Amino acid sequence: MELSNYVKIFKALSNEQRLKIFLMIHKGCCESKDKGSSEFLIEDKGxxxxxxxxxxxxxxxxxxxxxxxxxxxxxxxxLQNAGLITCERDGQMYRCKVNEEAAGFIKDFLK
Amino acid sequence: MELSNYVKIFKALSNEQRLKIFLMIHKGCCESKDKGSSEFLIEDKGxxxxxxxxxxxxxxxxxxxxxxxxxxxxxxxxLQNAGLITCERDGQMYRCKVNEEAAGFIKDFLK
DNA sequence: TTAATTGTTCGATAGTATCAAAACAATAGA
DNA sequence: TCTATTGTTTTGATACTATCGAACAATTAA
Known part of the structure; x- marks a missing residue:
């Protein structure tokens, strides 16, 4: 794995708003109690x-x-440019999911 | 783990030069064949x-x-402010190591 | 004490990132 | 067809980041 790919991935995740968006997609969910507060926690499931x-x-x-x-x-x-998510449109329907390959790179970092 | 801690960690790793430094410390080594080229690979051991x-x-x-x-x-x-490494000085000797707690956070991301 | 080594801090500059408003384009429903 | 919904693109303002050189401080060696 090239260093520059990790740079792209970490850069994409280095903005709080973008990280929230990524995690919403990762959880397949955006029921976060957020709306501006900093109460969004990684452990938040549900x-x-x-x-x-x-x-x-x-x-x-x-x-x-x-x-x-x-x-x-x-x-x-x-997030798409960093390869972290993929999106597709079907009419007005906009579907996103995490790119599992990129998720794998993150998991393999430091291993 | 607070979202803002992940933002700090990813921000620190989102610059190529800083990522190289972090990996040198992680490997306890800076024998990288780098010096400007983009040949630095994560798998590089040795x-x-x-x-x-x-x-x-x-x-x-x-x-x-x-x-x-x-x-x-x-x-x-x-890197220190993000909690990724700790450094200590002993006279002119400057020792650094990866903060294993922070490394653990990275490994736990997306789990 | 003097000189060399090691790292920090300051000030400047160029480049990048974040964000919003507005204009736009494509689709779906009435 | 007309209108509402959905998302994109462009533009521009502001703030932040990366980088260097120079001056500085602390330690060690001569």
Missing amino acids: CCPVAGVLEKAFTKVCGCMKLSKSTISHHFKE | CCPVAGVLEKAFTKVCGCMKLSKSTISHHFKE
Whole structure:
């Protein structure tokens, strides 16, 4: 694994808002009690992953974060460019899931 | 584990030079064939960890990177502030090692 | 004491990141 | 077709980061 790939991955996860988005997709869920507070915890579980895919990801993320949609769109792009998530559109339906290969790289870091 | 701690850790690792320094300390080694090229690979092994501590860390890192020492000093500070490494001085001797707790956080991410 | 080594701090500069507002494009429903 | 929904792109403001050189401080060796 090239160093520069790790740099991309860590850079994508180095912004708090983007990390939240990534974790929402990872959990297949955005029921976070967030909306601006810092109460979002990694251990927070408690919803609805359906085969790891988050349906209507963009709309759901917009619904639970205090960021403009242009900013959220930008963050989705960054996560995709880093290879951390993949997204597909089907009409208005926007589905995202974590790229398991990238997740594997993170798990293998330091091993 | 608070989200903000992960942000700090990932931010510290999101710069290529800083990531190299961190990995040198992690491997207890800076025999990297680097010096500017992008040939540094994560799998690269092949030297001398002594109980996980890198002796004369600052000097050794300066010796194998093309950055000014002020910049390298800054990067060491960032890695310490993120809790990723601990450093101690004993006269002119500067010893660094990876903070195993932080390394554990990284390993536990996504689990 | 003087000189060399080791690392820190300060100030400047160039580049990058974050974010919002507004205009836009594509789709779906009435 | 008209309208609402969904997301993208562009533009621009502001803040943050990476980097260097120079001056500095602390330690060790001569």
